[in-house]
Amino acid sequence: ANNGTDAPFYWAGTGTMATITAWPAGYTCASLRPFKNYLVAVNITKSGTNYPHLVLWSSEADPGSLPTSWDVTDKTKNAGDSPAMADDPSLAVDQLPLGDANILYKENAIYSMVLSGNDFIFNINRLPIPFGARGRNCVANTPLGHVVLTHGDVILHNGSTFKQIATGRIRKWLSDNIDGANRSRCFVVTSPRFNEVWICFPALSQTKCTRAAVWNWIDDTWSVRSLPNVTFGAIGQIDASLISVWDSDSDAWDNDQSLWDQNELSEGQAHLLMGCDIGLSSGIAATDMSITENGDDFAAEMERKGISFDDPATVKSLRAIWPRIKGTSGQKVLITSGATMDIEQAVTWGSPVEYTIGSSQKADLPFSTGRFLAIRFDSVDNAPFRVDSFDLDYTVRGLY
Structure with a gap:
C-alpha cells in the first residue's frame, strides 16, 4: 500500500501492515507497483527533495517474497534507477503492467519499461501516444489494453496504437461534471463479470466519488451510474x-x-x-x-436527446412512440418526451406515460414541440429492461 506521503507498506496476510523491508530511509513515491519480480516506484522524493521524473526499481525478489535491496550503488544487486522520463516536464503519476511491459504514466506522456537483458536491467522509451493519465489510479487493464482517464478524454491503447473511446457527448459530460477541487480522487476500475470499465469521480461540489461513466468493452457502449460516496474500487474475491x-x-x-x-x-x-x-x-x-x-x-433511466431527423431548422411536435422493449411481461416502464429549440439548451420534459411490456403497443405522449426532440425511459419495477429500438410519430410545424 502506498499513500505518497509515508514509506510504502505491505501486509503479510496476518497482523498489521508494516513498512516494506529495505525501503530507503527518507524516500517516498507517487506510485509503487510490482512488475515481473521487481517492485517499481515513480516520482521519488528523497528527504524532502522531489524527483518527479525518476523511476526506481528494487532488486529482483523470489516469488512471494519482498526484495532485499533498493540500493542502486550496490553492484551485487540489480536495483537501479533512471531519469529516462525527464524529456516530458509533466509529473509521473502511475504505472500498470501490459503484457511484457510496465507502462509508466505521466500527466501528459506515456512510457514503456521492459527488461533489457543487459546490465541496464530495464529499457524505458516514450510511446507515440499524445496523452497521459489524469492522476494515480486512473488506468485499468482490459483484454483490449489499458483504458486511461486523461485530462479531458478517455483512451484505450495496446502499447503502440490508441483509440479515443469516449463519444463526444460522454466526453463533454465527464469534463463538465468532474469536481475540479477533488479531481485527484478520480479512479478507473474494471468489472470483469460484466466486461465493464468504471470511471468513477466526484461530481460537482462533492468530495467523494458519486458518479461513474461505465464503458462496456464488448458492446462499445456507455452508461452512467450514481455511486454512494465511494472512496476507492478494486477487483477481489468474496468469502x-x-x-x-x-x-x-x-x-x-x-x-x-x-x-x-x-x-x-x-x-x-x-x-x-x-x-x-x-x-x-x-x-x-x-x-x-x-x-x-x-x-x-435502482432508479434506471435511458435518454436519447437531440433528435432532429436530419432537419434541425424545422420545428416538430412529437405525438407518440412505438417502442420495442424487452423485459418481463407485465413490467412497467415510464416514457417521457421532451424538446428544445436550441441543441445547447436544456430539454423541457413533459409528463411521463406508463408503458406495460407485453401488452402496450405504443405510448401516446403529451405534445413536445421544438427543433430537437428527446425521449426518456425510466424504470418503475425493480427489474432489468432493454430498449432495442423505437419509432416516433411526429409532425412538422414549420420554421418557427
Missing part, C-alpha cells in the same frame, strides 16, 4: 461462506436474477468491490451481486 440463503434473499421472486442453487460467491469469481459510505455507516460493497443498491431499488 464463499457468505453464500445467499433463502431467508436472506430480499429480491422479489419475479425479479430475482440469481439461479436456483447458484453459488454467487464462487471463490474463483472476480468481483468489483468498492469502499463507500452507505447511509450512516461505511463499508465494502459488491457492485455485481444484486439488482438492488444496499436493499434499495
Whole structure:
C-alpha cells in the first residue's frame, strides 16, 4: 500500500501492515507497483527533495517474497534507477503492467519499461501516444489494453496504437461534471463479470466519488451510474461462506436474477468491490451481486436527446412512440418526451406515460414541440429492461 506521503507498506496476510523491508530511509513515491519480480516506484522524493521524473526499481525478489535491496550503488544487486522520463516536464503519476511491459504514466506522456537483458536491467522509451493519465489510479487493464482517464478524454491503447473511446457527448459530460477541487480522487476500475470499465469521480461540489461513466468493452457502449460516496474500487474475491440463503434473499421472486442453487460467491469469481459510505455507516460493497443498491431499488433511466431527423431548422411536435422493449411481461416502464429549440439548451420534459411490456403497443405522449426532440425511459419495477429500438410519430410545424 502506498499513500505518497509515508514509506510504502505491505501486509503479510496476518497482523498489521508494516513498512516494506529495505525501503530507503527518507524516500517516498507517487506510485509503487510490482512488475515481473521487481517492485517499481515513480516520482521519488528523497528527504524532502522531489524527483518527479525518476523511476526506481528494487532488486529482483523470489516469488512471494519482498526484495532485499533498493540500493542502486550496490553492484551485487540489480536495483537501479533512471531519469529516462525527464524529456516530458509533466509529473509521473502511475504505472500498470501490459503484457511484457510496465507502462509508466505521466500527466501528459506515456512510457514503456521492459527488461533489457543487459546490465541496464530495464529499457524505458516514450510511446507515440499524445496523452497521459489524469492522476494515480486512473488506468485499468482490459483484454483490449489499458483504458486511461486523461485530462479531458478517455483512451484505450495496446502499447503502440490508441483509440479515443469516449463519444463526444460522454466526453463533454465527464469534463463538465468532474469536481475540479477533488479531481485527484478520480479512479478507473474494471468489472470483469460484466466486461465493464468504471470511471468513477466526484461530481460537482462533492468530495467523494458519486458518479461513474461505465464503458462496456464488448458492446462499445456507455452508461452512467450514481455511486454512494465511494472512496476507492478494486477487483477481489468474496468469502464463499457468505453464500445467499433463502431467508436472506430480499429480491422479489419475479425479479430475482440469481439461479436456483447458484453459488454467487464462487471463490474463483472476480468481483468489483468498492469502499463507500452507505447511509450512516461505511463499508465494502459488491457492485455485481444484486439488482438492488444496499436493499434499495435502482432508479434506471435511458435518454436519447437531440433528435432532429436530419432537419434541425424545422420545428416538430412529437405525438407518440412505438417502442420495442424487452423485459418481463407485465413490467412497467415510464416514457417521457421532451424538446428544445436550441441543441445547447436544456430539454423541457413533459409528463411521463406508463408503458406495460407485453401488452402496450405504443405510448401516446403529451405534445413536445421544438427543433430537437428527446425521449426518456425510466424504470418503475425493480427489474432489468432493454430498449432495442423505437419509432416516433411526429409532425412538422414549420420554421418557427
